[in-house]
Amino acid sequence: MAKKFLFLAGFTIIALTTFAQNGYWQQNVNYQMDIDFNAENHTFRGTQTLVYTNNSPDTLDHVFYHLYFNAFQPGSSMDVRSRTIEDPDPRIVDRIYNLKPDEIGFHKINKLTQDGEKLDLKIEGTVAEVKLAKPILPGKSATFEMNFNSQIPVQIRRSGRNNEEGVDYTMTQWYPKLAEYDRDGWHSEPYVAREFHGVFGTFNVNITIDSKYTIAGTGIVQNPEEVGHGYAETTATSEKTTWRFKAENVHDFAWAADPEYNHLKTTLSNGTEIHFFHRNDSLINQNWTRLVPFTEQMFNIMNDKFGVYPYPQFSVIQGGDGGMEYPMCTMISGTGGFGGLVSVTVHEAIHNWYYGVLASNEQKFPWMDEGFTTFAQNFALDSIFKRNKFNPHERSHREYISNVLSGKEEPLSTGADHYKTNSAYSSNAYSKGCVFLDQLSDIIGQETFDMAMIHYFNQWKFKHPTPQDFKRIMEKESRMELDWYFDAWIGTTKTIDYGIHTVSYNGKKTIVEIERIGSLPMPVEIKITSDKGIQYSYIPLEIMRGAKPVPKGIAEPWKQELDWPWAYPFYRVELDIPFESIKQIELNPFQKLADINPSNDVFPSSNVSFPAE
Ligand SMILES: [Zn+2]
Structure with a gap:
C-alpha cells in the first residue's frame, strides 16, 4: 500500500510539472x-x-x-x-x-x-x-x-x-x-x-571604433587577437578596430569604452571567466585588484545556493554611475571605499541571476529582481565578510517597517515607474521584496525554501517568470497553499502584528493568549524560557494546509500546536510549566516576521529590538 501511494504521489508531481510547461511560449x-x-x-x-x-x-x-x-x-x-x-x-x-x-x-x-x-x-x-x-x-x-x-x-x-x-x-x-x-x-x-524588459535571443554586435579604446560588455569577443587590450596579444596597428561580440540567451546588450581601462581577468574552477575593467588610478587599481577574490567568492556562493551562472563570462565594468545590471556584465562606480565597491559588485553581479537569467518583467514586478537580488546579496555578504548576523536581512526588515510607518507605502504590485515617490519604490522593490522571501523561508521551512529557490532558477531560467510561476514552484515544493501570503504581501499594504495578550495560570498550566492585531495572518513561533530551559511552540495557519518541519539546528523541544484558523483574533497556547518557572515568553524569536510592533512580543518585558548590526 505504501509503495502504491508513493508511486501515485510521484506521478502527480510529474503530471503537474508537465502541465505547468504546457502552453508556455516566448518570442525570440x-x-x-x-x-x-x-x-x-x-x-x-x-x-x-x-x-x-x-x-x-x-x-x-x-x-x-x-x-x-x-x-x-x-x-x-x-x-x-x-x-x-x-x-x-x-x-x-x-x-x-x-x-x-x-x-x-x-x-x-x-x-x-x-x-x-x-x-x-x-x-x-x-x-x-x-x-x-x-x-x-x-x-x-x-x-x-x-x-x-x-x-x-x-x-x-x-x-x-x-x-x-x-x-x-x-x-x-x-x-x-x-x-x-x-x-x-x-x-x-x-x-x-x-527598469527594463526585453526579448531573449542572440546578439551579434560589431563595433568599429578608434583603436585606442578598450571595450567591455555583454557577450564574448569573437576576434580577441585582432582587438588586443587584454583579450589577447595583438600586433594589429590600424587606426580603427572592429570588435566582434556575440551573446546568446540574453535580452539586452550593453558595453563601455575607455582608452585607459585596466583589464584584469580570473577564471573560476568551473571555467567561468570574470573580467574587470577599471580606470588607471593608484587607489582604483589597488581596490579593484582586491575585489577579484571577493567576486570569485560571490560567484561560488551563488552557484551553490541559488543556481549555476549559465554564461561563460562575466564583466565588472567601471561605468561611473552608481551600479546597474546588464546581461553578463555590470556597470558600477569605481571610486569610493573598498567595502562599498564589494557590496555594489556583489549586488549588481547577483542581478544576473534575477534580472539577467530569470528576467521577470521588472516594470511590473521590480521586487522579483531587486528584492530577490537584495535577499541573495544579504546572504552572500554575510558569508563573505563572516558577519554571522542573527538575521542577515535585518536591515531590509527595518527599511520595510520604516516605510510602513512613514505612511507612504504602496502595494508591491505597483509598476516601477508609477510609485508616488522614489523612496516608496526603493523601499518596496528592495526591502519589501527581500522580506517577502525571508518570511516565505520561515513559512515553508528553510531547507524546503533553499531547494525551491534552485528549482525555480533551473525551471524558469530564460523564461520571464511571473509571481504566479514563482508561487507554484513554492507550493509544489512545500505542498502548502500560499495564495493568502502572496496575495496580501504583493497586492495590499496589510501588515503583520502579533502580540502577547495575556499570560495566566490555572493551577496546572500556564496559558498564553496571543492576539492577531495586524490584518495579515502568519504562522507564529513562540520561544519559552523557563527553569527547565528553552522550548518552542509553533502554530501553523489553517489556510497553509501544512506545516514546516522542525527547523534544522533546533536542539530544544519543538511543539507543533493545532492550526490557527486565521479569522480568530485570539489563540491560546497551554504550557505544562508552572507560572513561577517561566522566565520569558517571546513571539517571533527568529525575527523572520516583519512584525510592525515588536513591543508586544515579549513577556514580561515590553520592549524588543533587533540585534545591533
Ligand atoms: Zn539592484
Whole structure:
C-alpha cells in the first residue's frame, strides 16, 4: 500500500510539472548590428538586421521599439518626471532640462523595412510604434532592417559619455530595441526612470571604433587577437578596430569604452571567466585588484545556493554611475571605499541571476529582481565578510517597517515607474521584496525554501517568470497553499502584528493568549524560557494546509500546536510549566516576521529590538 501511494504521489508531481510547461511560449530575437563609432562628436551610425520570431498564438500587426536615448532631451517624460516627483533623484533633478543640443541623446531612424518592404514609424518620445507591412503569423518570423544614427548624451543616469569618473562611454540602453510581447501582452513602456524588459535571443554586435579604446560588455569577443587590450596579444596597428561580440540567451546588450581601462581577468574552477575593467588610478587599481577574490567568492556562493551562472563570462565594468545590471556584465562606480565597491559588485553581479537569467518583467514586478537580488546579496555578504548576523536581512526588515510607518507605502504590485515617490519604490522593490522571501523561508521551512529557490532558477531560467510561476514552484515544493501570503504581501499594504495578550495560570498550566492585531495572518513561533530551559511552540495557519518541519539546528523541544484558523483574533497556547518557572515568553524569536510592533512580543518585558548590526 505504501509503495502504491508513493508511486501515485510521484506521478502527480510529474503530471503537474508537465502541465505547468504546457502552453508556455516566448518570442525570440536575433540581432545583427554593425556600429560605426565617431568618438570625435560622440555619435554613431548603425545598421540593424533583426530576425523576430513570433512564437505566440497571436497574429501581430504591429511592433514597438524602445528608443531610450530620446529620454535625454529637455521636455522628455524622464525630464518632466524627474522635476515633478515629490522626492527627485538627486542624480537627475533638472539636469536633463539643462542639456544643450550637443549634449542631448537621440536616435534617428533613417530606414526600416520588413522583409524588404518599407515601414512607417510613429515615434512618441522613447517609443516607436511600427505598423507592419504584413502581419506576422503564429510560428512565423520577419526580418527587420534598420539604418539609424544616434547621439550619445552626457551621462546623467546609466548611459552616456564623459561621466564624473572620467569613463568615456557607458553604452547602455543605447540602440533601438524591440519591445517584448509575452503571455501578458505588449510591454512598450516609455523610459521614465527605470527598469527594463526585453526579448531573449542572440546578439551579434560589431563595433568599429578608434583603436585606442578598450571595450567591455555583454557577450564574448569573437576576434580577441585582432582587438588586443587584454583579450589577447595583438600586433594589429590600424587606426580603427572592429570588435566582434556575440551573446546568446540574453535580452539586452550593453558595453563601455575607455582608452585607459585596466583589464584584469580570473577564471573560476568551473571555467567561468570574470573580467574587470577599471580606470588607471593608484587607489582604483589597488581596490579593484582586491575585489577579484571577493567576486570569485560571490560567484561560488551563488552557484551553490541559488543556481549555476549559465554564461561563460562575466564583466565588472567601471561605468561611473552608481551600479546597474546588464546581461553578463555590470556597470558600477569605481571610486569610493573598498567595502562599498564589494557590496555594489556583489549586488549588481547577483542581478544576473534575477534580472539577467530569470528576467521577470521588472516594470511590473521590480521586487522579483531587486528584492530577490537584495535577499541573495544579504546572504552572500554575510558569508563573505563572516558577519554571522542573527538575521542577515535585518536591515531590509527595518527599511520595510520604516516605510510602513512613514505612511507612504504602496502595494508591491505597483509598476516601477508609477510609485508616488522614489523612496516608496526603493523601499518596496528592495526591502519589501527581500522580506517577502525571508518570511516565505520561515513559512515553508528553510531547507524546503533553499531547494525551491534552485528549482525555480533551473525551471524558469530564460523564461520571464511571473509571481504566479514563482508561487507554484513554492507550493509544489512545500505542498502548502500560499495564495493568502502572496496575495496580501504583493497586492495590499496589510501588515503583520502579533502580540502577547495575556499570560495566566490555572493551577496546572500556564496559558498564553496571543492576539492577531495586524490584518495579515502568519504562522507564529513562540520561544519559552523557563527553569527547565528553552522550548518552542509553533502554530501553523489553517489556510497553509501544512506545516514546516522542525527547523534544522533546533536542539530544544519543538511543539507543533493545532492550526490557527486565521479569522480568530485570539489563540491560546497551554504550557505544562508552572507560572513561577517561566522566565520569558517571546513571539517571533527568529525575527523572520516583519512584525510592525515588536513591543508586544515579549513577556514580561515590553520592549524588543533587533540585534545591533
Ligand atoms: Zn539592484
